[in-house]
Amino acid sequence: MTDILFESRRDLRERAFQALMSLEYEGDVVEACRFAFTHDKEETDQEVEIPAFLLNLVSGVRQSKDELDKQIAQHLKTGWTVERLTLVEKNILRLGVFEITSFDTPQLVAVNEAIELAKTFSDEKSARFVNGVLSQFVTEAE
Numbered sequence: 001m002t003d004i005l006f007e008s009r010r011d012l013r014e015r016a017f018q019a020l021m022s023l024e025y026e027g028d029v030v031e032a033c034r035f036a037f038t039h040d041k042e043e044t045d046q047e048v049e050i051p052a053f054l055l056n057l058v059s060g061v062r063q064s065k066d067e068l069d070k071q072i073a074q075h076l077k078t079g080w081t082v083e084r085l086t087l088v089e090k091n092i093l094r095l096g097v098f099e100i101t102s103f104d105t106p107q108l109v110a111v112n113e114a115i116e117l118a119k120t121f122s123d124e125k126s127a128r129f130v131n132g133v134l135s136q137f138v139t140e141a142e
Contacts, residue, residue, distance in 0.1 A: 009053060009105075012037075013095065013113050016057040017121065020091045029059050061091075061098045068094045071101070075136045089126055092117045096134045107138045 019032040033050050061068065069082045072093050076082070082090060096114030099105040105113075111134045118127035 010113060010116070012051055012054045013057065013117065014120070016054050016061075017091055017095060017117050019054070019058045020061055020095065021087060023058070023062060024087055024091070029062055030055070033058050057095065057098070057103070060102060061094050064098060064102065065094065068097050071097055071137075072133065075133050086122070086126075088122050089118070089129065092121070092126075092130055093133055096130065097137060100134065100137045111135060111138060 015033070015036040019029070019036040022032045022035070023029065030050070033054050034048070037050050037054060038048055069090075072090075073082050085093070092114050095117070096110055099110035099113070100107050103110070111131065114134055115127045115131050118130040
């Protein structure tokens with residue numbers, strides 16, 4: 001079994017994103033995290049301990065979803081709304097804003113990780129968009 005202490009934060013962010021995507025269609029946070037964490041592992045013990053980092057990201061974004069959407073909306077160009085964004089972009093932005101504003105992750109790391117998620121789960125155009133929106137949060141915080 002993979003030792004949870006050796007899971008990389010990048011991998012856990014990917015799994016957090018996957019859990020958030022599944023939660024768009026309802027479900028339980030812990031079960032979404034458990035599935036995202038174990039779905040591609042050879043050994044899947046129902047009693048596997050889910051890393052706190054993963055649970056904290058997913059539950060934090062889920063609990064703060066409306067506030068995060070308001071913050072994101074304030075940084076979109078005129079004519080754009082959060083509802084107009086794809087589910088992938090929305091969840092990556094929520095995850096990034098949550099890490100920037102409410103987590104111990106260094107801001108530039110949070111932005112870079114969100115960009116990498118966009119490159120993995122969307123495309124370059126989406127990655128540039130995510131970079132543009134999240135960079136505004138870093139600039140404001142400085």
